[in-house]
Amino acid sequence: MSLDTVKHASETPDSEQPWKELGLKEDEYARIREILGRRPTGAELAMYSVMWSEHCSYKSSKVHLKQFGEKVPANDAMLVGIGENAGVVDVGQGYAVTFKVESHNHPSYIEPYQGAATGIGGIVRDILAMGARPVAVVDPLRFGAADHPDTKRVLPGVVAGIGGYGNCLGLPNIGGEVVFDECYQGNPLVNAGCIGVMKHEDIHLAKASGPGNKVILYGARTGGDGIGGVSVLASETFDDTKPTKRPAVQVGDPFQEKLLIECTLEIFKEKLVAGIQDLGGAGLSCATSELASAGSGGMRVELDRVHLRDATLSPEEILMSESQERMCAIVEPEHVDRFLEICEKWDVIAVVIGEVTEGERLEIFWHGEQIVDVPPRSVAHEGPTYHRPYARPEWQDALQADDAGKLPRPQTGEELKDQVLKLVSSPNQASKSWITDQYDRFVQGNTVLAQPEDAGMVRIDEETNLGVAMATDGNGRYAKLDPYTGAQLALAEAYRNVAASGAKPLAISDCLNFGSPEDPAVMWQFAEATRGLADGCLQLGTPVTGGNVSLYNQTGEVAIHPTPVVAVLGVIDDVNRRTPIAFAEEGQLLYLLGDTREEFGGSAWSEVVHQHLGGLPPAVDLDREKLLGEILISASRDGMIDAAHDLSDGGLVQAVVESCLRGGHGARLVVPEGLDAFTFLFSESAGRAVVAVPRSEELRFTDMCGARGLPAARIGVVDGDAVDVQGEFALSLTELRTAHEATIPGLLA
Amino acid sequence: MTARIGVVTFPGTLDDQDALRAARLAGAEPVSLWHRDKDLKQVDAVVLAGGFSYGDYLRAGAISRFSPVMETIIEQAKAGMPVLGICNGFQILTEAHLLPGAMLRNNHLHFICRDQKLRVENAETAWTSDYTEGQEIEVPLKNMDGRYVADERVLDELEAEGRVAFRYLDVNPNGSLRDIAGITNAAGNVVGLMPHPEHAVEPLVGTGKTDGLGFFTSILKKLVNA
Numbered sequence: 001m002s003l004d005t006v007k008h009a010s011e012t013p014d015s016e017q018p019w020k021e022l023g024l025k026e027d028e029y030a031r032i033r034e035i036l037g038r039r040p041t042g043a044e045l046a047m048y049s050v051m052w053s054e055h056c057s058y059k060s061s062k063v064h065l066k067q068f069g070e071k072v073p074a075n076d077a078m079l080v081g082i083g084e085n086a087g088v089v090d091v092g093q094g095y096a097v098t099f100k101v102e103s104h105n106h107p108s109y110i111e112p113y114q115g116a117a118t119g120i121g122g123i124v125r126d127i128l129a130m131g132a133r134p135v136a137v138v139d140p141l142r143f144g145a146a147d148h149p150d151t152k153r154v155l156p157g158v159v160a161g162i163g164g165y166g167n168c169l170g171l172p173n174i175g176g177e178v179v180f181d182e183c184y185q186g187n188p189l190v191n192a193g194c195i196g197v198m199k200h201e202d203i204h205l206a207k208a209s210g211p212g213n214k215v216i217l218y219g220a221r222t223g224g225d226g227i228g229g230v231s232v233l234a235s236e237t238f239d240d241t242k243p244t245k246r247p248a249v250q251v252g253d254p255f256q257e258k259l260l261i262e263c264t265l266e267i268f269k270e271k272l273v274a275g276i277q278d279l280g281g282a283g284l285s286c287a288t289s290e291l292a293s294a295g296s297g298g299m300r301v302e303l304d305r306v307h308l309r310d311a312t313l314s315p316e317e318i319l320m321s322e323s324q325e326r327m328c329a330i331v332e333p334e335h336v337d338r339f340l341e342i343c344e345k346w347d348v349i350a351v352v353i354g355e356v357t358e359g360e361r362l363e364i365f366w367h368g369e370q371i372v373d374v375p376p377r378s379v380a381h382e383g384p385t386y387h388r389p390y391a392r393p394e395w396q397d398a399l400q401a402d403d404a405g406k407l408p409r410p411q412t413g414e415e416l417k418d419q420v421l422k423l424v425s426s427p428n429q430a431s432k433s434w435i436t437d438q439y440d441r442f443v444q445g446n447t448v449l450a451q452p453e454d455a456g457m458v459r460i461d462e463e464t465n466l467g468v469a470m471a472t473d474g475n476g477r478y479a480k481l482d483p484y485t486g487a488q489l490a491l492a493e494a495y496r497n498v499a500a501s502g503a504k505p506l507a508i509s510d511c512l513n514f515g516s517p518e519d520p521a522v523m524w525q526f527a528e529a530t531r532g533l534a535d536g537c538l539q540l541g542t543p544v545t546g547g548n549v550s551l552y553n554q555t556g557e558v559a560i561h562p563t564p565v566v567a568v569l570g571v572i573d574d575v576n577r578r579t580p581i582a583f584a585e586e587g588q589l590l591y592l593l594g595d596t597r598e599e600f601g602g603s604a605w606s607e608v609v610h611q612h613l614g615g616l617p618p619a620v621d622l623d624r625e626k627l628l629g630e631i632l633i634s635a636s637r638d639g640m641i642d643a644a645h646d647l648s649d650g651g652l653v654q655a656v657v658e659s660c661l662r663g664g665h666g667a668r669l670v671v672p673e674g675l676d677a678f679t680f681l682f683s684e685s686a687g688r689a690v691v692a693v694p695r696s697e698e699l700r701f702t703d704m705c706g707a708r709g710l711p712a713a714r715i716g717v718v719d720g721d722a723v724d725v726q727g728e729f730a731l732s733l734t735e736l737r738t739a740h741e742a743t744i745p746g747l748l749a
Numbered sequence: 750m751t752a753r754i755g756v757v758t759f760p761g762t763l764d765d766q767d768a769l770r771a772a773r774l775a776g777a778e779p780v781s782l783w784h785r786d787k788d789l790k791q792v793d794a795v796v797l798a799g800g801f802s803y804g805d806y807l808r809a810g811a812i813s814r815f816s817p818v819m820e821t822i823i824e825q826a827k828a829g830m831p832v833l834g835i836c837n838g839f840q841i842l843t844e845a846h847l848l849p850g851a852m853l854r855n856n857h858l859h860f861i862c863r864d865q866k867l868r869v870e871n872a873e874t875a876w877t878s879d880y881t882e883g884q885e886i887e888v889p890l891k892n893m894d895g896r897y898v899a900d901e902r903v904l905d906e907l908e909a910e911g912r913v914a915f916r917y918l919d920v921n922p923n924g925s926l927r928d929i930a931g932i933t934n935a936a937g938n939v940v941g942l943m944p945h946p947e948h949a950v951e952p953l954v955g956t957g958k959t960d961g962l963g964f965f966t967s968i969l970k971k972l973v974n975a
Contacts, residue, residue, distance in 0.1 A: 170763030255804025445767035
């Protein structure tokens with residue numbers, strides 16, 4: 001096939017083009033022709049197709065996402081907001097922290113190991129591109145029913161991929177979630193988050209300015225993997241009738257990425273780059289157009305200089321390839337030699353592929369012939385915007401009317417005991433250590449808290465003991481019942497988890513996992529969830545710094561539960577003051593903070609005991625969450641509590657069992673006045689936590705709660721080797737441990 | 750006066766910063782060594798840290814063993830310089846034939862990260878003299894290829910000569926023969942183990958215990974008193 005140059009395209013306006021196969025709609029193709037005033041060349045078509053994909057352009061979601069930029073709380077911690085590779089917040093002492101969560105859902109279903117591995121790789125490069133040293137990763141994961149055969153195919157591969165890649169990079173994995181629900185069968189959610197740390201002056205941005213500056217592509221060679229990953233894979237529904245999509249999944253090499261990290265950090269240290277961008281979704285198409293678009297506009301690239309793994313690749317394929325472990329830097333001419341020298345030191349291949357130009361066009365050449373001539377903004381930032389129709393689904397009322405409060409409740413102590421055992425051994429509530437023990441949580445030597453703690457926490461300064469914490473949460477069952485409230489509950493839970501660890505919540509990132517935007521019911525869920533999240537962030541004072549939207553998580557007509565996953569980042573001045581979940585001291589007093597109501601809609605109890613999903617999720621009171629957070633942080637700082645555990649799915653009993661098993665001590669519990677034992681143990685009312693208070697601190701602690709107006713009920717004491725609910729039942733720690741820890745290995749090992 | 754402890758960075762080494770920190774916390778002067786550099790910068794002892802040098806491609810430790818820095822280290826180790834190999838470092842030491850045996854993939858085929866109990870079997874090596882024989886310590890373990898194997902004759906010889914330095918307690922996490930977690934050479938200057946003492950040197954991070962610090966205080970005392 002001859003080369004489709006710009007000249008050739010002008011001369012052959014009626015040539016048939018494979019826009020449909022590349023995932024473009026007819027009107028989008030027409031718009032490209034209008035922008036260019038001619039038909040696009042094959043290379044231009046390739047670029048537009050990937051950059052205008054749902055995954056890259058956010059074309060269905062951006063009308064809703066703009067709320068995150070409009071409802072911004074007054075928060076002076078924010079240094080870099082939405083739009084860059086990742087947001088950046090000020091954590092004090094001259095440090096800035098960048099963090100983000102992303103999805104790698106579709107690739108992980110097709111090819112679990114590589115899909116999950118490259119998900120880690122991609123998010124780590126995003127963080128690196130901001131100028132930061134990556135210091136930790138987290139992984140919120142969702143799979144189909146735990147006993148479904150396909151879960152046994154997908155989960156071990158995903159876990160091995162996260163471990164295989166993350167462990168080899170030397171990044172501690174400090175948190176995340178593992179959730180099972182049949183709605184994720186065929187559509188697992190593999191989200192990955194990363195935290196990076198830098199000094200304020202080291203923040204780097206993705207822009208190409210300064211005509212004459214060189215464009216350097218460095219890292220792994222470009223191969224034929226991941227071609228069209230964002231368009232034909234991530235932006236379409238799975239369909240059995242089409243050919244397998246495996247070639248669209250990228251293949252990762254963590255060793256190369258480790259070298260890329262160290263090499264890039266050394267380059268940053270010598271201040272050799274004027275702008276930098278990682279190559280992820282849409283590969284070189286994305287990096288060149290975004291860098292040029294964010295800078296002065298002009299860039300000239302000699303595409304034949306790109307170092308290839310496969311010499312037969314066409315220019316279109318090179319532009320679309322999502323080969324991993326690559327970065328693109330803008331470097332002033334006088335720094336180029338030193339830049340290349342550092343790359344050589346780390347055995348990283350680096351090639352000057354072009355330069356920033358005076359003009360406002362992105363021009364790409366192939367052996368001297370021009371194959372791309374486009375305004376970069378039209379590719380990177382001015383893609384289509386859709387106002388997709390949305391409508392509250394007609395089944396929503398019936399679902400909400402199906403009140404979980406009407407389900408039969410346990411009547412005797414014996415029944416309560418059976419249901420507690422059933423709860424703590426159910427796949428969603430059982431210990432996930434079989435999974436998380438496949439991740440390195442110790443490397444870098446700064447891990448203060450890691451799973452199964454409420455939040456992961458790392459020290460970022462060894463002298464001052466400054467640290468950061470992160471928790472990720474999302475509850476698709478709540479969001480299905482009410483997407484607005486469900487999104488706020490995810491936010492509230494992650495916020496509460498961070499506060500329970502002793503850190504002050506600062507800002508959030510989100511990963512919004514939904515079904516097809518072409519279904520008005522799904523779009524309604526998306527609109528409601530984003531509105532809930534934006535309103536919630538405004539009220540809590542935690543801005544959204546960035547994130548990711550993953551749509552088309554459905555097979556055929558059936559969408560996943562709407563699943564907004566929220567990551568909250570917090571800061572703690574002295575990690576010595578962190579609060580673990582373990583009940584470690586006999587005799588300490590247990591206090592339940594917050595109000596407990598009869599709230600069972602979407603609860604773990606309704607799922608485990610009745611396989612039921614209906615009614616309304618727990619009510620949200622964000623002012624209460626804020627107050628609870630302040631109390632938990634003050635109590636940690638002033639040494640009033642030795643343990644804290646947030647209450648969420650599974651309610652009080654789940655939290656107490658986890659804290660007892662973690663600390664190796666039992667608890668004697670008394671049902672407080674005004675509550676029945678069942679509601680006390682299983683309610684999932686939000687805005688609550690259980691804390692262990694040393695006796696010497698009891699008065700000071702209860703005075704503080706009283707003065708601030710936070711309900712605090714004394715519910716028992718750390719004691720013995722059983723969880724003993726007085727007058728109802730007792731379960732020995734041995735029995736609880738077996739029940740809690742045997743489930744996951746039993747299903748998956 | 751103190752001693753200089755060098756820590757080698759190969760491409761793909763991950764725990765080098767942790768090992769440098771541990772040396773510093775023990776009171777030694779930590780020195781970074783680079784894989785391409787034959788010069789050991791006059792260090793008194795060397796730590797080969799954990800990680801995935803060269804991506805563990807081919808076989809864990811197999812490529813690093815041929816790097817320029819290893820030429821000098823092998824030569825010096827044979828002349829008595831103390832060398833500690835942790836995890837990937839242990840794998841490199843066996844590949845370099847400074848220690849016998851080899852590491853295979855864990856018997857359960859998964860990467861495993863856990864707080865691991867060990868028994869100190871030999872408290873007379875350069876790296877273990879601050880422990881007592883029979884002492885139980887807890888340090889993190891994290892590896893994919895940690896199953897120690899050697900033929901029966903070698904194993905018997907190691908046992909007979911007291912060269913099994915550490916054994917796994919409670920749980921054998923990877924199927925290592927005779928629960929072996931670490932060994933020493935006959936002279937006691939070269940020690941290798943799979944678990945990570947450098948992650949257990951501060952009460953605040955890692956396991957929250959400081960049971961691993963003894964490796965670094967042992968060598969420091971030996972070097973300073975020498």
